[in-house]
Amino acid sequence: MNKRYSAQKMMIEEALMRLDHPTASEIHDYIKKSYPNISLGTVYRNLGLMAESGDVLRITFGDAPDRFDINTHDHFHVMCKKCGQVFDAESDRLKELLAQIDQSLEETTGVHIENRSMYYQGICSSCREQS
Amino acid sequence: MNKRYSAQKMMIEEALMRLDHPTASEIHDYIKKSYPNISLGTVYRNLGLMAESGDVLRITFGDAPDRFDINTHDHFHVMCKKCGQVFDAESDRLKELLAQIDQSLEETTGVHIENRSMYYQGICSSCREQS
DNA sequence: ATACATGCAAAGAATTTGCAGCTTG
DNA sequence: CAAGCTGCAAATTCTTTGCATGTAT
Numbered sequence: 190m191n192k193r194y195s196a197q198k199m200m201i202e203e204a205l206m207r208l209d210h211p212t213a214s215e216i217h218d219y220i221k222k223s224y225p226n227i228s229l230g231t232v233y234r235n236l237g238l239m240a241e242s243g244d245v246l247r248i249t250f251g252d253a254p255d256r257f258d259i260n261t262h263d264h265f266h267v268m269c270k271k272c273g274q275v276f277d278a279e280s281d282r283l284k285e286l287l288a289q290i291d292q293s294l295e296e297t298t299g300v301h302i303e304n305r306s307m308y309y310q311g312i313c314s315s316c317r318e319q320s
Numbered sequence: 321m322n323k324r325y326s327a328q329k330m331m332i333e334e335a336l337m338r339l340d341h342p343t344a345s346e347i348h349d350y351i352k353k354s355y356p357n358i359s360l361g362t363v364y365r366n367l368g369l370m371a372e373s374g375d376v377l378r379i380t381f382g383d384a385p386d387r388f389d390i391n392t393h394d395h396f397h398v399m400c401k402k403c404g405q406v407f408d409a410e411s412d413r414l415k416e417l418l419a420q421i422d423q424s425l426e427e428t429t430g431v432h433i434e435n436r437s438m439y440y441q442g443i444c445s446s447c448r449e450q451s
Numbered sequence: 452a453t454a455c456a457t458g459c460a461a462a463g464a465a466t467t468t469g470c471a472g473c474t475t476g
Numbered sequence: 477c478a479a480g481c482t483g484c485a486a487a488t489t490c491t492t493t494g495c496a497t498g499t500a501t
Contacts, residue, residue, distance in 0.1 A: 293417065
């Protein structure tokens with residue numbers, strides 16, 4: 190994955206697979222259960238490297254800690270404002286819309302788009318039922 | 321605007337009109353030239369209130385300080401990775417695409433979308449020429 | 452008057468970094 | 477062995493907050 194293997198890197202990978210869009214600190218907590226010595230700095234360091242090399246997707250939510258996703262496809266994340274759960278959304282229709290937005294933005298601004306991050310919030314169906 | 325008028329609030333409004341997508345600290349620097357006593361806390365406090373009441377748009381760029389925009393229309397912001405300039409993009413076409421994304425997301429995830437924030441990065445035309 | 456704002460400084464939260472020592476190839 | 481890692485703790489950066497004092501209505 191990066192330059193060298195280490196037990197810690199493998200544990201971080203495993204945590205990313207087990208947990209659902211975890212934050213660095215959630216990953217840290219998870220690993221600590223089996224390996225209490227792991228340091229939060231190491232988790233951050235490796236997530237940063239993995240995000241840079243494209244092995245992991247960093248999801249940035251302005252008002253909350255970053256979350257990470259082993260699904261590196263270009264897809265949407267929608268967070269429920271109430272329960273905090275993060276939903277993935279991926280479909281051909283959305284891909285098509287994304288491509289059209291890129292094109293429209295390049296035409297309007299002259300900027301050649303390289304990165305996009307979009308963050309949607311709302312109320313999920315089960316939270317809507319409760320209220 | 322908020323509950324009461326204050327010289328500081330008026331200065332912040334003016335700074336928002338003069339500066340292009342400024343950060344809180346840029347606004348603070350700008351006002352300090354004519355009114356050195358203004359406190360950064362006051363700038364943050366008022367921007368927060370104005371954003372909450374919808375008088376100003378908070379633009380959140382994961383990896384950089386928030387920026388603020390007196391143009392409160394639902395529009396895109398594209399930042400050049402090289403020079404850092406922020407470009408606005410607003411058109412009927414984009415509005416239409418946004419609406420379709422909302423709809424598609426609600427269908428896919430069942431979440432009723434309430435907020436969206438999107439952050440695009442790329443290289444602007446003048447930076448492309450230079451390299 | 453009195454509710455709200457300000458300035459200041461301290462506190463917070465998330466993330467990064469320097470460094471000495473341990474590991475991997 | 478050398479290049480990379482790790483844990484730890486301190487440092488950074490952005491933003492928020494508590495509090496005593498000032499001010500608009």
